[in-house]
Amino acid sequence: MMNLCHQHNGGMEVNMFYNIGLVVMMNDGIGNGIVNFALYHFLKESGYTVLMINVLKTQVSGDGWKEQYVDLLDVENTFWRDNKGRKELLKMNQICDMFLLGSDQLLRAGFVKVTDFDICLPWVNSLKYKAAYAVSFGSDTYEDEKSRKKLDFFLHRFQRLSVREKSGVDLLKRQFGLEGDWVLDPTFLCDRKHYEKMAQKGLSRIPKRKYVAAYLLDMEGFGEAVIRAAEKKCGVKEHLAVLESQIRDKDSYSGSMNTMPEAKIEEWLALIENSEFVITDSFHGLCFSLIFQKNFLVIFDKECWRGNARFDSLLSLLHLTDRIVYSPEDLADALELPDIDYSVVNTILEQEKDRSIRWLMDTVHEGIHFRGESVQETQLVLWGAGNCFSRNYNRIHRLYPIQYVCDGNPLKWGTHPKEGVLCISSEQLKTLGDVFVLITVDHPGVSLQIANMLLDMGIQKMDHIENWLE
Structure with missing residues (x-):
């Protein structure tokens, strides 16, 4: 141990x-x-x-x-x-x-x-x-x-x-x-209280005045324009942005936005919790806008490698897909949206949280409480009657009784590589019913071919000897 x-x-x-x-x-x-x-x-x-x-x-x-x-x-x-x-x-x-x-x-x-x-x-x-x-x-x-x-x-x-x-x-x-x-x-x-407790430790760089918060993973898009427009909508004169690039390198940004370089997690939580409005292109920026019940807009560049699926599922569930801004042309309409009704959102989230x-x-x-029922309640069959089988047979046999070994070589079918063990073909393997197949072949490429062959046969319970015995 x-x-x-x-x-x-x-x-x-x-x-x-x-x-x-x-x-x-x-x-x-x-x-x-x-x-x-x-x-x-x-x-x-x-x-x-x-x-x-x-x-x-x-x-x-x-x-x-x-x-x-x-x-x-x-x-x-x-x-x-x-x-x-x-x-x-x-x-x-x-x-x-x-x-x-x-x-x-x-x-x-x-x-x-x-x-x-x-x-x-x-x-x-x-x-x-x-x-x-x-x-x-x-x-x-x-x-x-x-x-x-x-x-x-x-x-x-x-x-x-x-x-x-x-x-x-x-x-x-x-x-x-x-x-x-x-x-x-x-x-x-x-529980939200855990995040609130952490956020209390991250207040030192948070503005005293009302502000718009931003958390941006990518700076190639139109995020800065959205932040400026959100300031006007909210009637505030201040913003604070956490840029993902500045977490690794504080000098990676030289633009005009007010940023918080090398932000810590507690500071990031405090940034969102204490804001008037949130702009983000991050899935977890969206999550915490919802957790802290903020009005927000999600920026999504259709060319972004991160994909849109991360936003679509959650916002569709909450009937908030109109909060995604795909281009600067969408911004005016998005800023006219009414405040989010969090009584509706929270009801849905609580149901999904329970589920x-x-x-x-x-x-x-x-x-x-799992104890390997996939093997214990099925028949263990080895695939491969060569050197790997010979080296490991005794170790396997100590754990489970073995009656069959399957092999691709027709000359081995019907033989007994070990006493009480019959070598069978893949066609015979199909007739055994519920089986767990242990691949006893050394070559990784051949092992993968066997695994794919088993899947094609409808056999999903399998493993390689190297994983199984460790």
Whole structure:
């Protein structure tokens, strides 16, 4: 058993076990930081022990993510592990009851490849429950066919999936043949009082006078014009903007807007909470405009790589799609919109929050009590009667009785590579009914071909020996 030590309230906790391994991709973006905090905090408040596992090897490593906060007391009880390689990730199987893939655009093709598919949990073994809460593909379509085939295999290993955008439900069905549920972003699950408490620590750079707030990820568009127009609408003479680029480099902007460089998460929350009006092109800027019940406009450039799906689902749900400004020509009409009726919005959000919490709590309960029924209640069949099979047979046989091994070589069909084990063809495999197939082939490319062949045969319960035995 691995030692996991972490300084906590002046003491040291050793050999910790966790109900949930919360798998995230940490970076220095504010939205990423707040969504990771929200899901972690909600699960802990629900009574579970949670280990946050960062699978991203670059951008934020070591203690770098702590620089996002004014006060580290906001995250002092966060137990986390950085990705120091596949061997370290494999050790997480020893200390976590289940694994939950966190929210944000974790399944966008580019991000999947940046993590070398670690975000898809290939390092989690088959006897562990795998679920995803409010993950996003970042688009209505998975963009990269080559990586889609590999992702298809990994997603079929999950026991339960939920997505952040309604379009993601259709995408899962259409491109992966999987069922998924649409749930709210984790930021809506936490009580607003937690964000208000954090915002109180971020007031030092917030204007004393009334102002328009802006949070912009991209500066190539017409955001500055929208901010100036919103000032006039609100009858205020001041604005304050947080620019995503200035979080990394305070000198990245040289325009005329009043900005708050290197903003911390608490300052960002305070910026939105204390504003008269919010302008944003960020999904989480939209979320917190709703949480703090602000009037707002969302700027969306149709050429933006981030996609519109992130806005469409939430604003359609709340009947607020008229708050999206696609071009400067839309601005005049958008500024004439009446104030948002938050009695209606809050009613919808509360209903969706209850539904999303039920989904998450049911999933966690099922996951913690999961003991690999996918294998125990089905017949275990090995695929591959070569060297990999011979090396690992005894280890597998100690865990489960094996009657069959399937192989693509007709000369092996009907033989007994081990006493009591019959080698069969793929056609015979189809007749066995409910099976779990363990791929015992060393070559990764051949293993993937076998996985795709099994999926074509309608067999979804499978894993590779390397994952399964760790």
